Structure formats: C-alpha cells, structure tokens
C-alpha cells in the first residue's frame with residue numbers, strides 16, 4: 001500500500017538549535033519559534049526515492065503526461081510534497097545544457113569544459129518557473145486565492161504567468177520604482193497582474209510584501225517560501241542528467257536573493273544523503289559589485305554556516321553600516337540589485353555543503369561576459385552574464401582549474417532586458433552613456449555595431465562586401 005504523500009513531507013526550521021517542525025499544510029515563511037528560514041524535508045525511508053539517478057530516464061516515455069513532460073515534476077520523487085496528480089504545471093523546465101566552446105575560451109577553460117545551462121528557455125523566460133510551479137502547487141493544495149511577491153522582475157513575470165494560465169489565483173506584485181527592465185514589466189502587465197510600484201527599491205518592496213501578505217493573508221511566493229526552492233533543486237538534476245549523471249567540478253550562479261544557490265546546495269545535500277551521488281560539485285556564487293552583501297560577508301568578514309550557528313552580529317553590523325551610509329544596491333544587472341538577500345543563511349549552508357566561494361564582478365565584466373554569451377547564440381540577460389564573468393575571474397585567480405568541468409547557470413532570457421543589449425552594441429554615444437556609462441561601463445569590447453548606409457542599392461552592396 002502506498003503511503004499518503006502528505007505524510008512523507010514536513011517543514012522544518014533550518015537552525016539545528018531550533019529544528020521546529022510544521023506540517024506541509026502550514027503556510028509560513030519562517031519559524032514561529034526562532035524566526036529562522038524553513039526547509040521542506042522528507043521522510044526518505046517512506047518516500048521511496050529512486051535507487052539510482054538513471055532511473056529517472058524511464059520517465060521520458062511518459063511525456064504525454066504534463067507532469068512528466070515538466071522538467072521539474074519529472075523529478076517528483078525527489079520533491080514529493082504533493083501528489084503528482086495535483087501539481088500545477090505549464091511545461092516549465094525544458095531547458096538545455098549546452099557545451100559552449102567559444103565562451104570556454106573567454107572564460108579560460110579547455111574546449112569542452114564549459115557548459116551553459118539556459119534557464120531563460122522556461123515559459124516566462126527565467127529560472128523562476130522552476131520554483132513557481134512548486135509554490136503554485138503548494139498554494140493550490142492549501143486553497144490560496146491570491147499570491148504576492150516583491151520582484152526585480154522575473155519572479156513577478158513568472159507569478160503573473162502562472163496566475164493567468166491556470167486561473168487558480170490572482171497575482172499581486174510589488175516592484176521598486178524604475179528598477180525593473182521593460183521586458184519583465186511588460187510581462188506582468190500583459191498577463192494581468194495587479195502591479196504595485198512602490199517608491200523604493202527591491203529591498204523596500206520585500207519588506208512591504210511580507211507585511212501585506214501577513215495582514216491580508218495573501219500567499220507569498222518569494223524565495224523565502226521553502227516550496228519554491230524545492231522546484232529550483234531540479235535545475236541541478238537536469239544539469240546532472242545532461243552530463244549523464246556525472247557531477248561537474250563547478251556550478252557557477254549569480255547571487256541576488258540567494259534562492260537558487262540555496263536550492264542547489266539542498267539538492268546536493270539530499271543527493272549525498274540518499275547516496276545518489278558520491279561528491280558535491282563546488283559552488284561559486286557571483287554578486288555584482290554594486291550589490292555585494294554575500295561577497296562582503298563571506299569573503300571579507302568570514303561569515304560561515306558554522307554548523308548552523310551563524311554569527312548574526314556580523315551580518316547585522318554590516319547591514320547597519322549600509323543603512324548608516326544610505327547605500328542602496330546599484331547594478332546594471334537589475335535582477336540581482338539586492339542588498340538584503342532573504343536566503344542568506346540557507347546560502348551559507350549551501351556554500352558549506354559545496355565548499356563554495358563567492359566573488360563580485362563589475363558591471364563592465366558582466367556586460368562583456370553577456371556579449372560573449374550572446375555571440376555564441378541564445379544569449380542571456382545581464383544578471384546571467386555575472387556567472388560567466390565570475391567563472392572567468394576564478395580561472396584567472398587559479399581557483400578554477402582550466403581543466404575543470406564548469407557549469408554556468410544562465411538565469412534569464414536574452415530578451416528580458418533589450419535596453420542593456422542595444423546600448424552595448426549601439427553607435428549612439430548618448431544611449432551608451434545613459435544606459436551603461438552611468439553604471440561605470442566604459443567600453444563595449446565585443447560590440448557588433450549596425451552599419452549605417454544610404455538608401456541606395458550600390459551603396460548597400462558596397463557596405464555588405466566591405467563588412468562580410
């Protein structure tokens with residue numbers, strides 16, 4: 001007889017000193033005892049995970065079922081908090097891991113050693129759909145009618161899309177003023193979400209959305225929601241699948257609110273616990289220099305997971321310094337323009353599991369790396385370029401071996417932020433200065449400039465012959 005699925009999953013405070021448990025039907029974004037973040041956990045003895053990762057391949061033949069077609073729910077056995085028949089899916093997770101040799105040479109690893117995981121190929125154009133399908137499934141399980149998030153754009157696009165496609169809930173999204181790229185804003189508006197633009201940035205919006213969710217009983221889908229991170233674990237499962245279940249040497253990911261890095265760490269911790277892999281890859285989390293809280297705390301102030309006994313004073317003191325200096329997050333990579341990452345503690349745990357490092361990269365490095373990714377096809381948005389820029393830096397430092405197998409996560413689609421791309425390639429200096437120059441970007445080293453020609457056939461032919 002099969003075990004009812006709700007019995008195999010529960011929520012638990014991540015602090016080992018607290019460890020308070022809650023049922024899966026309990027809607028909360030932190031521990032009622034100590035305020036810590038929560039994990040979704042499973043009684044693996046009863047949940048019956050696969051004996052080996054290769055077992056997942058059998059499910060390919062069931063792709064006519066939406067829940068098996070989904071690149072998230074295909075791995076349901078490793079996130080069994082809801083019955084498979086109840087999952088909400090719009091076909092997320094059909095993403096590709098591509099060997100990218102031209103980018104490898106830019107990064108400085110051997111040909112064949114660099115892989116790009118294109119999460120921009122999700123239905124709303126970013127990795128967020130991996131998490132949203134899981135949060136949505138939970139929201140539906142508990143009968144939520146409205147869902148909210150604060151967002152730098154992609155979470156809101158994803159939430160708005162799931163609400164519009166499924167009609168299960170109404171979306172309420174909070175965005176900071178002028179802090180969201182038009183590609184993302186256009187999605188939220190088009191999909192019909194109630195869009196609340198507050199006078200402030202993402203960090204301000206995050207504080208408000210928590211208050212509003214609490215006061216109005218609206219389901220919160222930011223990555224403090226532990227169910228969301230369950231879905232994001234599957235990004236790593238797909239990476240392993242594409243590498244025929246071999247663990248790469250490095251996973252490199254941009255860090256904003258630190259949901260992805262936290263989810264990746266949890267995925268590897270569970271796979272190790274279950275004996276499905278024998279080692280975790282190393283994890284590199286890349287901040288933008290203008291939004292570098294994790295870098296500052298981890299690399300400069302040595303803040304560590306420390307078995308769950310994190311020195312809270314170190315992070316509190318740093319955030320107080322930011323406030324005193326009135327320093328707001330500022331980067332061209334608007335998706336990661338965040339100074340107060342809500343998943344800081346979970347990310348420290350992930351860095352511990354995966355022997356991690358953190359680096360910061362400038363907007364110049366980000367936009368040049370993004371151009372390199374674009375030149376290789378498919379492309380990405382600026383925040384995703386941070387992973388490639390970070391990998392390059394780590395190779396230059398000798399931390400990543402040139403012979404290593406490196407996977408960079410491209411978190412968002414190229415079309416999410418066309419302003420940044422056009423400004424990089426433009427011949428219009430004013431546009432360059434306005435969009436990029438104000439961010440400290442001085443050159444467009446890999447610009448592909450449009451060629452201006454008179455409307456005259458011989459001149460057009462001459463130009464094509466000259467430049468092609």
Ligand code: F0G
Pocket residue numbers: 126128150151152153154155156223254255256257258259260261335336381383384411412
């Ligand atoms: N890359 C992109 C394209 C993102 O949209 C985000 C986060 C990140 C990286 C950072 O990921 O938060 O898991 O560390 N975007 C959020 C949003 C904050 O609201 O869309 P993280």
